[in-house]
Amino acid sequence: MGAALNDPNANSLLRLPDEPAAWGSFYRRHLVDFVVPFWMRHGVDERHGGLLTCLDDAGGMVSTDKYMWSQTRALWTFSALYRRIEARAEWLAVAHGLFDFCRRFGMDENDCWRFRTTREGEPLDGLLSIVTDCFAIYGMVEYARITGSTEAVEIARRTFRSVHARLDSGRPFGTAPYPLPAGMKAHRYSMQCSLVFHELGTLAEDPEIRDAAWRHTRQILDHFVRPEHRAVVEYVNVDGTFSDTPPGRAMVPGHGIESMWFQLQIFRERGLTDEQGLVLRAMEWCLERGWDAEYGGLFLGLDIFGREPPFWKHATAKLWWPATEALCATLVAYEADPDPRWIHHHRKIVEWSLRMFPVAEHGEWRQRLTREGAPMSEVVALPVKDPFHLARALIVAVEAAGRLAARAGTPFSSTVVAAERKPAGSSG
DSSP: OOSOTTSGGGGGGGSOOSSGGGHHHHHHHIIIIIIHHHHHHHTBOTTTSSBOOOBOTTSOBSOOOEEHHHHHHHHHHHHHIIIIIOOOHHHHHHHHHHHHHHHHHTBOTTSOBOSEEOTTOOBOSOSOBHHHHHHHHHHHHHHHHHHOOHHHHHHHHHHHHHHHHHHHHOSOOOBTTSOOOTTEEEHHHHHHHHHHHHHHHHHHTOHHHHHHHHHHHHHIIIIIEEGGGTEEOSEEETTSOOOOSTTTTEEOHHHHHHHHHHHHHHHHHHTOOTTHHHHHHHHHHHHHHHBOTTTOSBOSOEETTOOSSOSSTTTTOEEHHHHHHHHHHHHHHHHHSOOHHHHHHHHHHHHHHHHHSBOTTTOSBOOEEOTTSOBOOSOOSSSSOOSSHHHHHHHHHHHHHHHHHTSTTSTTOSHHHHHHTSOTTOOO
16 A cells, blocks of 8 residues: 555655655555555545546535546546566556546547546536547547456547547537637647647557648648747647737746657657757747746646736636646656756756645645645646546656666766665675
8 A cells, every 4th residue: 555654764765865766666656555546545436437636635425426537537546557667467457447437437429538427437418528538538548458358449540530620620529517609729739639639559569640730730840830939838829929918928937848758758759859949949948938937836727928918717826637647758858968957957947746635644746736835725727636647647657767767977877766666685
């Protein structure tokens, strides 16, 4: 179950080590001993399958509703834990339960994903969010990687065809929890599709799907990244041009940071470096402009020209997910560009986040703070405690630190890492 949270040694799970060489080990312990046990204790629905995510910070159940957004993301999380951290039978069992719940209750007859069900899987809402479908592809691909499930791959393929057709149709589609302004397109859809289509296309060895992914990467770089404003904007006109309107000036730093590390991963896996510089600059704009110099932390939203009020709701709130995206993104950026400024960004954000978000007595992180850092009860987006962003960030950080440890001459490659990886019983 992990380290006891009342154990004095548990404090070591909540403080970033001084030396980058120890960060990979630290993030693995934070994930395995502090984050995942919360979900194993409180989230796993042994009776009906899937994961209970409408929980408070103590693990108390707020609602038994199941948002497919969360179920499919949790499928990715537990599959990735098993494949990329450690092949634990209990994590595989949770992934099996999530897959079974999702395949039985997630899709409708048109290969579109429902938004919310009862605990037992009865539909409560219809097709409110195409982003749920994107997360379904992501989760199914990761599950297929650990099981070889052809059914999971087929579900992902059918979902891809459905998402691709809806996005290209020019007709309205579900955008919950954020409305899409008339006459505009949103960065978050290309952000998600660039990655999940790439993941599916790579697994299925399907050039058509990989090409679809690349078209979304091109939209991000050509339309949403705006060098003239040092910004990654959330909305542009449907023809890709900048709009000097409240939604057109909206910047969501967390989305920009997340999107840019996605592109760095895609570039690395495709063997491309040509536009890496633009991606790194765009990530840094988000880190710098998003940082609250007065109270610390990353703003949820802002107006790129500083006009008030920003279009994005709860713009001054400090949510956990932008911080987690920055946690892993800065290490992925350092892999691509070993400049000390990425280590500086990483320390600043992670040290602030570890002071503010972890719930020491129960495990996991709280997910909403006011600008000043007080716990925030108002729901932002969905009324869930999310099993995804933090776990994914830690998984990606562990892997990035491992790759950096293998490089001579980086702060990650000291003998500290070598000693931690020495097999038990070895000498010298």
